[in-house]
Amino acid sequence: MNTSVKIGNIEFKNPVTTASGTFGSGMEYAGFMDLSRLGAVTTKGVASVPWPGNPTPRIAETYGGMLNAIGLQNPGIDVFIRRDIPFLRQYDTRIIVNVVGKTIEDYCEVVERLADCDVDLLEINISCPNVKEGGIVFGQNAGRVEEITAEIKKRAKQPVIMKLSPNVTDITEMAKAAEAGGADALSLINTLTGMKIDVHRRTFALANKTGGLSGPAIKPVAVRMVYQTANAVKLPIIGMGGIRNAEDALEFIMAGATMVAVGTANFMCPTAACGVAEGIRQYMTAYGIEDINTLIGCVNDR
Amino acid sequence: MVTLENQTVVVQNTRIAEDIYSLWLQAPEIAQTAVPGQFISLYCRDGSRILPRPISICEIDRKTGRVRIVFRVVGKGTEEFSLLKSGDTIRVMGPLGNGFTFEGKKALLIGGGIGIPPMLELAKQLSCEKQVVLGYRDSTFMEEEFEPYGKVYLSTEDGSQGVKGNVLDAICYHQLKADIIYACGPIPMLRGIKEYAREHSIKAQLSLEERMACGIGACFACVCKSKEIDGHTNVKNKRICKDGPVFYAEEVEL
Numbered sequence: 374m375n376t377s378v379k380i381g382n383i384e385f386k387n388p389v390t391t392a393s394g395t396f397g398s399g400m401e402y403a404g405f406m407d408l409s410r411l412g413a414v415t416t417k418g419v420a421s422v423p424w425p426g427n428p429t430p431r432i433a434e435t436y437g438g439m440l441n442a443i444g445l446q447n448p449g450i451d452v453f454i455r456r457d458i459p460f461l462r463q464y465d466t467r468i469i470v471n472v473v474g475k476t477i478e479d480y481c482e483v484v485e486r487l488a489d490c491d492v493d494l495l496e497i498n499i500s501c502p503n504v505k506e507g508g509i510v511f512g513q514n515a516g517r518v519e520e521i522t523a524e525i526k527k528r529a530k531q532p533v534i535m536k537l538s539p540n541v542t543d544i545t546e547m548a549k550a551a552e553a554g555g556a557d558a559l560s561l562i563n564t565l566t567g568m569k570i571d572v573h574r575r576t577f578a579l580a581n582k583t584g585g586l587s588g589p590a591i592k593p594v595a596v597r598m599v600y601q602t603a604n605a606v607k608l609p610i611i612g613m614g615g616i617r618n619a620e621d622a623l624e625f626i627m628a629g630a631t632m633v634a635v636g637t638a639n640f641m642c643p644t645a646a647c648g649v650a651e652g653i654r655q656y657m658t659a660y661g662i663e664d665i666n667t668l669i670g671c672v673n674d675r
Numbered sequence: 676m677v678t679l680e681n682q683t684v685v686v687q688n689t690r691i692a693e694d695i696y697s698l699w700l701q702a703p704e705i706a707q708t709a710v711p712g713q714f715i716s717l718y719c720r721d722g723s724r725i726l727p728r729p730i731s732i733c734e735i736d737r738k739t740g741r742v743r744i745v746f747r748v749v750g751k752g753t754e755e756f757s758l759l760k761s762g763d764t765i766r767v768m769g770p771l772g773n774g775f776t777f778e779g780k781k782a783l784l785i786g787g788g789i790g791i792p793p794m795l796e797l798a799k800q801l802s803c804e805k806q807v808v809l810g811y812r813d814s815t816f817m818e819e820e821f822e823p824y825g826k827v828y829l830s831t832e833d834g835s836q837g838v839k840g841n842v843l844d845a846i847c848y849h850q851l852k853a854d855i856i857y858a859c860g861p862i863p864m865l866r867g868i869k870e871y872a873r874e875h876s877i878k879a880q881l882s883l884e885e886r887m888a889c890g891i892g893a894c895f896a897c898v899c900k901s902k903e904i905d906g907h908t909n910v911k912n913k914r915i916c917k918d919g920p921v922f923y924a925e926e927v928e929l
Contacts, residue, residue, distance in 0.1 A: 397893035401917070405679060417895075425910040430886045432896040437723045439888065446895045448909030588725050640888045641718070641725050643679060643768070 374657055375664040376650075378412070378631050380609045381532040381557045383493055385412035385467055385632065388665060389622065389650040392587075392613045392636025393418055393471035393496060393536070394443065396646075398457035399464075405643040410650055413467035415634060416457060418498050420473045421482040423449035427503060433569045433578035438588030438615070439637060440567050442503040442581035445473050450486045458490055467493040469534065475507035477524050488530040495531050496611075497521070500538030500563035502585045512538040512563075515550035522554025532557035534611060537602075539591075540566050544598045545605035552606045560611035560634065561602060562595045588637040589615045596628050603629025603670055617645055619652025629670040677891065678704040683767040685759045686741055692816035694748045695789075696757045697733075703740030705769045711735075711797035712859075712882055712921045715744065715769030716890040719752050728752045729887050729916065731793035731859070732770065742769075745792035745817065771890055772920045775880055779803055779855030783877075784825070785842050785868060786810070787860025791817055793882060797857055798824035806851050810842035810860065843867050853877055862929055869924040879924035885915045892917030900928035 376387040390413035396402060399414045408414055426446025433440045447453070453470075461468050470492045474480035484495060499521060501508030511517045522535055535551040537544055539562040548559055564585025569578035595614025603610055612630030616622050617638035625633045638645035653665070662668060686699040705715060709732055716727035734743035748757050759765060780803050786794040787810040798805055798821055805825030809818055813833045821827045829837025830845035838845040842864060845851075858868045859882035872879035885897035898912040902925065905913045913919060913927065 395889070395894060401889065401891040401893040404677060417893075423909040425912060426895060426898065429896075429898060431898075432726075432886050432888050432894075434724060434726045437725065439726060441888070441894075441896065443895050446898070446908065446910065446912075448907070452909045589722070637725065640727070640890075640894065642766070643889075643891065 374654065374662070375666070376654060376657070378665060380494065380534070380631060383467065383532060387412040387650045387653065388626065388632040389646055389653070390415045390469060390611065390632060390634045391639065391646050392634040393498065395636040395639045398461060400460055402639065402643055406647045408461070409465040410647050411466050412632060412650070413469050413493070414461055415469040415496060416471055417447060418445050418471040418473035418501070419447050419450055419453045419483060420445065421450055421479050423447065423452070428580040430578065430580055433584065435567070435569055435586065436590065438586050438590035440569055440579060440584030440586055441564070442579045442584035444503050444581065445501055445508070447473070450483050454486065454490055458492060462491060469494045469496050471496045471498050471536070473498045473501065473507065477521050479507065480521065481524055481528050484525050484528050488528065492531060494534055495529055496534040496536050496560055497525055498536050498563070500536050502538070502540060502564060502566040502583065503581060509538050509540065512547065513541055515546045518547050518550035519554040522551050522556050526555040534558040534560050536563055537561040538563050539594060539598055545601050548602045548606045548608070552608055556608060558609045558611065559602060559606070560613065562591070562598050562614045565591055565594065587615070589617060591615045592621060596624050599625055599630050600628040600672070616649065617641060619649050619656055622649050622653060623656060623668065626665070626668050627670065627672040631669055676708055677768060677771060679766070679768045680704065681766045682764045685761055685763045685765065687761055688757070688759045690757070691745070692814060695745065695816050696748070697743060697745045698756065698759065699741050699743045700765070700767060701740060702742050702767060702769070705767070706735050706737050706740045706742050709735045709742060709770035710774035711800055712774035712793055713770040713772045714920060715742065715767050716771060717756060718766040719755050720765070721751070721755060724752050724755070726888055727768065727890055728756070729771070729890055731882070732796060733792035734796050734799070747789045768890065772916060773918065775857055775921050777801055779853070779878065781853045781855070782806070783808060783846065783851060783853040783856045785856060785858040785860070787842055787864040788812065790860030790882065793859050794857065795820055806853065808842045808845050808851070810845070810864065811836070841867070843871055846871070856880070858882065866929045869929055872924050880921050881924050881927070882920045883915050883922060883927070884920065887916050890916050901926055902928065
């Protein structure tokens with residue numbers, strides 16, 4: 374049975390990674406599972422300098438989901454290179470580094486610092502809804518998407534994945550812009566901007582007022598956007614949004630995703646990502662599937 | 676060592692006051708390593724509630740392999756836990772966080788509201804001289820459980836029992852002295868204790884609370900402001916679930 378997939382010329386032992394921001398750099402989860410069982414670990418976003426993030430409360434549960442407004446807190450690229458990359462290299466898994474910034478120059482600085490590092494791919498976060506500068510500011514305008522993609526591609530040594538926002542009128546426009554800018558792959562979706570109000574206190578549940586909605590509640594939106602995007606561009610897609618088991622993951626793969634990322638489900642159960650990888654194998658056995666690649670985009674009209 | 680136990684068995688669940696429940700769980704691995712001040716994460720069965728609920732450990736019984744939590748029903752998740760019956764199973768992760776550090780010769784253990792339960796195991800395990808100050812809004816709970824371990828002083832906001840006011844009013848009224856303070860309760864109470872400890876040059880360990888997601892230090896949801904740059908986060912904040920929930924008062928900004 375072949376569960377390996379490729380993005381560019383990088384091969385992954387299986388199509389399962391983690392969604393940025395839900396898994397740190399894997400350290401906290403390594404006590405619960407062998408990280409080598411994942412196709413890749415996608416790290417929490419890293420910036421050129423440390424970021425302190427937003428005021429608390431930063432999260433709120435919603436029906437079948439959650440809102441977060443962490444604000445991309447991260448220790449900065451120096452600590453990341455010194456501590457997190459050597460940690461992850463102990464495991465037989467691919468490393469996808471999520472990159473954040475406030476300006477194009479910020480993003481490029483991180484990408485240049487990573488050029489000589491032993492990491493496999495870069496995921497560029499142009500879709501975080503919780504920071505005032507950077508993030509989604511780049512991800513909601515096709516011209517800006519193409520521009521930042523091209524600037525990063527000039528400097529990157531590793532394949533570049535652009536992470537797209539669902540908070541747009543037509544996600545395929547952004548996908549095409551990233552493709553035109555030279556992206557090697559796309560990941561989608563980031564969180565949907567949402568809001569929760571505490572009616573007892575008459576306050577916003579989050580200090581940031583708005584936050585990014587994730588979890589099982591958003592999965593149908595994410596599957597739809599992956600399907601649309603897969604039919605609009607030639608780039609491989611990492612699909613994510615509410616995946617908590619193999620059945621969820623297979624929906625994304627059949628919609629056209631080459632890989633899938635498990636995010637909020639890591640909070641629901643710390644071994645969730647491994648469970649998805651194992652569940653995909655079981656599905657393949659049950660249905661006599663020899664090669665996972667035959668499932669990518671295989672959904673048929675009724 | 677943190678363990679994830681998908682089938683933790685409920686031994687006993689008792690309502691001990693209005694909206695307050697005492698839950699004993701058969702969790703041998705957690706009981707084996709847990710220390711006072713640590714917490715466990717409990718997962719809901721209802722799929723619409725996706726995040727674990729972090730709840731402080733109230734008692735640890737290594738011999739029988741059981742841990743006890745005492746919680747207040749504040750929403751749908753804790754309401755679900757309140758309905759658990761003996762023999763039911765629940766997914767639990769723990770023990771989590773750092774716990775209290777034993778030190779000093781004369782201790783003040785201060786609990787406010789639902790911050791009272793974690794002080795019980797601490798009172799049992801601390802070997803120094805202990806004074807226990809418990810603060811409530813109105814009706815009291817668990818106060819008699821502390822009596823074997825030290826003199827117990829109460830405060831209630833409505834004055835129905837003990838000193839009228841808050842825990843600091845009770846401490847001042849009884850002129851209690853100590854060289855170490857251990858406290859758990861709402862932030863305004865902890866803020867007052869931090870100030871009191873500073874004025875009186877008493878060391879204070881405070882157990883903090885914040886909305887959590889992962890519970891293991893990965894997601895940075897439950898941070899508190901710290902005085903110095905933290906070694907892990909590389910910014911002036913600390914993860915309550917991993918670096919705490921117990922901090923020295925001077926370490927954190929409340």
